[in-house]
Amino acid sequence: MRLWKRVFGALKDQNSLLKARLVCHLTSGNPDIEKAIIKATSHDESYIDFRNTQSVFSWIRLSDENFQPTLSVISKRLEKTHNWVVALKGLMLMHGVFCCKVSSPHTIGHLPFDLSNFKHGHSESAKNWSFEAFVRSYYDFLEQKSMVLLHFSKQPNNNKTEEHLILQDLVCLHTLQLLLDTLLQIKPRYAAKSNTFVLEAMDCLVVESFDIYSRICDGIMSVLADIYSCGMTETSTMLTILEKATVQGVKLSQYLDFCRQMGVNNASECPKTEQIDETDLQDLEVLIEYTSDESEEMKSLVMDKKMMTKAHESNDSKGGLKAIITNEWDVFDEDDKEPD
Numbered sequence: 001m002r003l004w005k006r007v008f009g010a011l012k013d014q015n016s017l018l019k020a021r022l023v024c025h026l027t028s029g030n031p032d033i034e035k036a037i038i039k040a041t042s043h044d045e046s047y048i049d050f051r052n053t054q055s056v057f058s059w060i061r062l063s064d065e066n067f068q069p070t071l072s073v074i075s076k077r078l079e080k081t082h083n084w085v086v087a088l089k090g091l092m093l094m095h096g097v098f099c100c101k102v103s104s105p106h107t108i109g110h111l112p113f114d115l116s117n118f119k120h121g122h123s124e125s126a127k128n129w130s131f132e133a134f135v136r137s138y139y140d141f142l143e144q145k146s147m148v149l150l151h152f153s154k155q156p157n158n159n160k161t162e163e164h165l166i167l168q169d170l171v172c173l174h175t176l177q178l179l180l181d182t183l184l185q186i187k188p189r190y191a192a193k194s195n196t197f198v199l200e201a202m203d204c205l206v207v208e209s210f211d212i213y214s215r216i217c218d219g220i221m222s223v224l225a226d227i228y229s230c231g232m233t234e235t236s237t238m239l240t241i242l243e244k245a246t247v248q249g250v251k252l253s254q255y256l257d258f259c260r261q262m263g264v265n266n267a268s269e270c271p272k273t274e275q276i277d278e279t280d281l282q283d284l285e286v287l288i289e290y291t292s293d294e295s296e297e298m299k300s301l302v303m304d305k306k307m308m309t310k311a312h313e314s315n316d317s318k319g320g321l322k323a324i325i326t327n328e329w330d331v332f333d334e335d336d337k338e339p340d
Helices: 002-027 031-040 050-062 064-080 084-098 126-153 162-183 190-194 196-227 232-262 265-269 278-292 296-313
Strands: none
Touching: 031 050, 031 064, 031 084, 050 064, 050 084, 064 084, 084 126, 084 196, 126 162, 126 190, 126 196, 162 196, 162 232, 190 196, 196 232, 196 265, 196 278, 232 265, 232 278
8 A cells, every 4th residue: 555655646746747847848937946846845755855955945046036936836736735745845845945045035925825724635534643733833833934034024224213123123022932932832743753754844943943042032132232221111021022031941942852852853962042041030120110110210220230230241151141053053954056
């Protein structure tokens, strides 16, 4: 039965390639892009085609004109499939597109395909439910990530007061925290936990989780430097964000433990998650209390205390909130060469 499934999947991929050649010939499209995407998202359950995956990324980095055809082919491929292997490979490919370090993917918004109700096959089967659930949760994260990228791309900094910039930064921090919440919900179960493709996708998600948490930490440090001269609204919002970041630091550590037990390589190699300094929370609580009483003298004292604390922490490698550096990591190996 397994052999017949592989043969049937290979025939479907070959049929897709033949159709792609014909359609591209009639429409003057790019057959190389479509061929690479079909091969990168094949039905083959035995391996991931990294060569053609990298070719797709190389085409996108080569020219902005290649982005829309690439997105169109990926979308058509994922909208038609009822196979969890093709769906997962397609989502991993889409995740890599977001990491290509070009601006085009930041303008998508809602993804042009919908896997929120994905089902494997055309009949109910309890055997594949763990893979279906993983595909759906992965899709939910990428859909939200796409909307976040669009939101950030529309954030101009020109002609804005310092107060407006701080409010903008607070909104961005809240948005990133919601995105991290969604990612931390992605937990493979049962058969999916030991699958090669799922582990590969989790490798990408572990890197992503550290990147998001790092950006949250960097953003918090940046805002804290100016928050003590702001009003009640900004200060209260910052306190809420700090409290949530404290909880998320713990949840991220637990998530990485879960991934290590699964055998996710990047989870085993990542550093320890730094936690929020409790003094930041305490100082903000005091500041809010006295800001509500309009006590400028006490507010000034809190600011002076904070500046002294920061000056001390700059000489202490163990103190304060630290960003986690993941620059040497990437979701997929970068290859800036022109595709074959």
